[in-house]
Amino acid sequence: xxxxxxxxxxxxxxxxxxxxxxxxxxxxxxxxxxxxxxxxxxxxxxxxxxxxxxxxxxxxxxxxxxxxxxxxxxxxxxxxxxxxxxxxxxxxxxxxxxxxxxxxxxxxxxxxxxxxxxxxxxxxxxxxxxxxxxxxxxxxxxxxxxxxxxxxxxxxxxxxxxxxxxxxxxxxxxxxxxxxxxxxxxxxxxxxxxxxxxxxxxxxxxxxxxxxxxxxxxxxxxxxxxxxxxxxxxxxxxxxxxxxxxxxxxxxxxxxxxxxxxxxxxxxxxxxxxxxxxxxxxxxxxxxxxxxxxxxxxxxxxxxxxxxxxxxxxxxxxxxxxxxxxxxxxxxxxxxxxxxxxxxxxxxxxxxxxxxxxxxxxxxxxxxxxxxxxxxxxxxxxxxxxxxxxxxxxxxxxxxxxxxxxxxxxxxxxxxxxxxxxxxxxxxxxxxxxxxxxxxxxxxxxxxxxxxxxxxxxxxxxxxxxxxxxxxxxxxxxxxxxxxxxxxxxxxxxxxxxxxx
Numbered sequence: 001x002x003x004x005x006x007x008x009x010x011x012x013x014x015x016x017x018x019x020x021x022x023x024x025x026x027x028x029x030x031x032x033x034x035x036x037x038x039x040x041x042x043x044x045x046x047x048x049x050x051x052x053x054x055x056x057x058x059x060x061x062x063x064x065x066x067x068x069x070x071x072x073x074x075x076x077x078x079x080x081x082x083x084x085x086x087x088x089x090x091x092x093x094x095x096x097x098x099x100x101x102x103x104x105x106x107x108x109x110x111x112x113x114x115x116x117x118x119x120x121x122x123x124x125x126x127x128x129x130x131x132x133x134x135x136x137x138x139x140x141x142x143x144x145x146x147x148x149x150x151x152x153x154x155x156x157x158x159x160x161x162x163x164x165x166x167x168x169x170x171x172x173x174x175x176x177x178x179x180x181x182x183x184x185x186x187x188x189x190x191x192x193x194x195x196x197x198x199x200x201x202x203x204x205x206x207x208x209x210x211x212x213x214x215x216x217x218x219x220x221x222x223x224x225x226x227x228x229x230x231x232x233x234x235x236x237x238x239x240x241x242x243x244x245x246x247x248x249x250x251x252x253x254x255x256x257x258x259x260x261x262x263x264x265x266x267x268x269x270x271x272x273x274x275x276x277x278x279x280x281x282x283x284x285x286x287x288x289x290x291x292x293x294x295x296x297x298x299x300x301x302x303x304x305x306x307x308x309x310x311x312x313x314x315x316x317x318x319x320x321x322x323x324x325x326x327x328x329x330x331x332x333x334x335x336x337x338x339x340x341x342x343x344x345x346x347x348x349x350x351x352x353x354x355x356x357x358x359x360x361x362x363x364x365x366x367x368x369x370x371x372x373x374x375x376x377x378x379x380x381x382x383x384x385x386x387x388x389x390x391x392x393x394x395x396x397x398x399x400x401x402x403x404x405x406x407x408x409x410x411x412x413x414x415x416x417x418x419x420x421x422x423x424x425x426x427x428x429x430x431x432x433x434x435x436x437x438x439x440x441x442x443x444x445x446x447x448x449x450x451x452x453x454x455x456x457x458x459x460x461x462x463x464x465x466x467x468x469x470x471x472x473x474x475x476x477x478x479x480x481x482x483x484x485x486x487x488x489x490x491x492x493x494x495x496x497x498x499x500x501x
Contacts, residue, residue: 009035010080011073012299015102015110017045017088017144018168018216018268020062022069023296024076032300038072040065041264044088045145045168053094062098066105078108082303084121084295085112087145087166090396096422103424111395115162118295119148120312120392123157125298126214126291135209138283141294142217142275144168144268147192149199149279151206159206163195167217170271180247180270188271192278200282211285214294217272220265222290227260235288237280244273302393313393317362320389324369330446335364337449338439342432345458349431359398360432363405364439370406383407387420397422401429408433409440413491430492437489438465441481453501461494469500 007026014021022038042065047058054062073081089095089112099110113121122141130137132154141148145166151159174188213222213235221243225231228246230239250257253269261269279285305311321328338360346352370381386403394402400420408417413433421429438456443449455466465482472479479498486496 008080009076010300010303011076011082012296012303013069013073013081013083013106014294014296014299015044015062015083015085015089016295017086017146017166018043019144020065020069021294021296022072023300024072025300036072038069040069043144043168043268045166046172048088048092051093052091054088054092054098059098059101063101063105066102070106070108073106073108079307080303081108082299083108083110084118084299084395085110086118086295087115087143087162087164090114091145100422100424111397113395114390114399115146115148116160116390117392117394118146119150119160119162120157121298121302122148122214122295123150123152123160123298124155124301125293125295126212127152127155128301129291129293129297130212136207138203138208138211138285139214139291140211140218140276140279140288141214142167142272143215147195147275147279149203151203151208159203161199161203163199165192165195165275167268167272167275170274171268172271174274175270178252178267178270180251180253182248185244185248185270185274185277188274189277189281192275193282196278196282203283211283211288212291213276213288214291216265217268218276218288218290219292220261220269221273221276223260224258233290235276235290237286240273240277240280244277247273311393313358313362313391313398316391316393317365320369320385320391321365324372324385326366326368326372327446328365330443331365331368333443333446333449334367334436334439335361337442338364338435340454341435341438341456344456345431345435348458349428351428351431355398356428356432359401359405360435363402363409363432363436366402367406367409367436367440377411379407379410397425401425401432404429405433405436409436411488413437413488434463434489434492434494437485441485442478444478444481461492463489463494463496464499465496466499466501472498472500 011024020040024036025032026035047055139150143166147163149161150157174184225239230242255261370378373381383403383406457464
């Protein structure tokens with residue numbers, strides 16, 4: 001078989017709060033076949049100190065695991081790999097320092113996703129591995145630091161929530177020494193129930209036909225209750241109650257006294273059982289199916305969708321633009337000009353990655369969403385909307401870049417504009433902002449732009465915009481605006497020159 005005909009391998013790596021999960025799949029016609037799985041039990045959430053900073057010891061443990069995982073990824077094409085981080089990396093105050101080292105070890109970018117995006121991807125992974133059917137599904141995924149709950153129909157999630165509780169966080173809080181007592185378990189269940197309380201009524205009103213659990217905690221519980229003979233292929237409320245009573249009777253959960261429980265799962269098992277008890281109690285669940293799929297399978301499906309131009313981010317941008325009554329025709333003109341400039345400078349400014357082109361395009365479409373609130377400082381309103389709106393498909397860094405492009409598309413260009421951008425992507429983000437600003441200046445008249453021979457050339461921080469002399473003479477206001485733009489760019493040490501051709 002020629003190299004061109006070789007089946008593609010795709011990989012998804014989930015940097016979870018309890019463990020790092022890698023899945024590698026191979027395309028087999030229209031099916032995906034799992035060819036490898038790797039799990040590294042890190043318990044990253046347990047490495048957060050009282051100030052929510054990852055300890056040096058835990059970071060090194062995680063980096064060592066990533067070095068091992070990275071060896072397996074070397075044979076997968078870079079564009080077929082996606083790495084996502086979840087609750088602990090959302091929470092850690094020194095996450096940027098860890099991510100810089102982790103990306104160097106993996107030689108691949110890591111996307112930190114929001115809780116709701118995590119929920120969306122979990123549902124996508126679970127739903128794609130189930131037979132098509134009617135009715136609504138409730139999916140519950142108990143991770144190390146967060147628990148995601150989703151109600152959906154078919155492959156479409158309808159209600160998504162991510163709660164700050166998980167098997168590691170509750171085990172660290174209530175069972176740090178491994179001892180399980182009636183009071184400790186009751187207190188842990190109450191704490192989890194309090195987290196659930198704000199969403200319970202909405203979920204009950206929405207309703208579901210089938211409840212499904214995913215990820216390690218739920219699978220571990222099923223294995224233990226099945227070994228004990230309390231359940232078969234489902235987790236029942238009765239079986240969960242018997243397991244909880246047995247854990248209290250034993251006083252400590254070990255593989256020896258709870259057959260089916262692994263040595264690695266044992267330290268965080270009580271916290272996971274407490275969370276599942278709270279979910280069953282508060283939502284009135286009597287039985288739960290268990291899925292083998294979870295976040296990583298959803299990440300693979302999302303990666304395939306992006307490659308097939310079925311990118312959910314396109315829908316998110318279109319929905320946001322419609323919600324805030326954006327002038328789509330003007331956005332399209334700005335987009336066309338900005339992408340023309342990008343094509344001209346991509347090599348010199350190292351902006352060739354497809355993701356940067358996409359972000360510039362989406363920023364052009366959304367740069368005026370703040371006008372729906374107020375014209376005064378509408379760029380700031382627009383940035384706030386993007387930074388604080390759940391945008392399905394977008395990672396937190398992507399959302400931060402998009403918000404920065406919208407925030408920086410007009411007026412002053414100071415350090416505040418770039419305050420949410422890490423140093424390692426500051427230069428490309430700054431350059432995308434400048435391309436967007438120039439495109440907006442040239443389209444400010446809000447009519448079709450026809451400038452034959454317009455060209456942008458760059459050399460480091462020097463920009464030269466070449467335009468026909470006849471056009472410049474007939475557009476003195478645009479020329480004045482370009483000179484003003486050059487003055488504003490000086491704040492970032494850029495020089496803009498306009499050359500008549």
